[in-house]
Amino acid sequence: MIAPHGGRLVNRVVEGGERDRLLGLAPKLPKIVLNAREMADVDMIAVGAMSPLEGFMNQADYAAVLATRRLKNGLPWTIPIVLAAKNADDAAKAREGGDVALETQDGQLLAILHVESKWKMDKGDEARKVLRTDDKAHPGVGYLDSIGDTYLGGRLSVVNRLKYEKYNNRRLDPVETRTLFKQKGWKTVAAFQTRNPIHRAHEYLTKVALEIVDGLMLHPLMGETKSDDVPADVRMQCYEALLASYYPKERTALVVYPQAMRYGGPSEAVLHAICRKNYGVTHFLVGRDHAGVGKYYGSYDAQKIFDEYTQAEVGINLLKFENSFWCKRTGGMASTKSSPAGPEERVELSGTQVRDMLRAGTMPPPEFSRPEIAQILINAMKAK
């Protein structure tokens, strides 16, 4: 089975006497209330989904990621996984060499951060190096603007797992997906990351993948997304409906990916691939404008960024796809790589066109979207 990033699946969940000791210590510590992104990060770090990270990045790793798109030890890594002090008081109370209690917004203790470093970050510098823009209209830049400018880094000791309200029947940790793949006898597994409903074009990519691997994990991102993305509840209905009718049950698994979106395009594509490796995935699909937003990234920047690393460094196999569509001439799904047809022979719809149709209660053509999926989306639009 594929090795985790860095060779070891991290486990930062503490139990027994050590947990009791930390629970006793926590009330005496300075505390920081985490936002949704940070809570998801803590939970993913806890179970090794972001191996080799054992906590929020310290200053040395943060600087290395910004400068080289690698951790300080040289492993590929593109997105800072960081904790921001929420205000000057939080920042002042946190001390290098000390501990900080990390809590959810409803006051549940999640973890103790063993603070290794505390530093002032430069928001513009991080935005330009990671997101390739400092345009405040970019949602990732907007997030940076919303947080404090002091980062705290260090190992985590997670005393309580984050409790999720929804989709608990679809949440599996890396050790669980790895066990699943082993039990299923899947030696090769492709993962598909999405934050959107799956229409025919993306279904086609996953089916192409299924032709060459043993199993497929639909791994939709269910962490925080921007407010105008399709809501998670609606997307989950779509995924369940699609799987029920159009995928072989024995070769497909739907599992929630709890991370928050960064909208980092190419940088985020690398993060998505590395994390999937930790879940035991051997092949990762990267299509057009992966994790992109607006027009900040080139259509295939998220594929090109992987050229900075060797295959051995990344570990996971990439399945790079061109834009796909229903081709009228060949009578099937295709891409410019597999069909000689011109643009006039393609059934393609822009995001705006699809939204307008759904809002009007009009079913998009079946060559674009499965009717079951279109109906769920129309119902969701009506309910708004």
Added chain:
Amino acid sequence: MRESKVTVKIPRPLYRKIQLVIEQSGFSSPTDFVVFVLRDLLGEAERKPTIAAVKAVAAEATAAGEVGDVAEDFTAQDLETVKHKLKNLGYL
């Protein structure tokens, strides 16, 4: 409120060695390093039975050429719990 602290004596050569080890490591002092190591060690000590079981599972995996699919502290009992969960959720 900060915890009170005590002094622990260690041999000076060991102290010098720690100073060398922590250079550019992110630890700001030998004390931080020692606290970190001891915490880690004590945490591990709490899980001794678990570690023994993991070694058994890891050895089995290594023999089967499946290194990399076993978490460091994943026990045989954990494995059964995970399989049970996967069955209950309909994955298996």
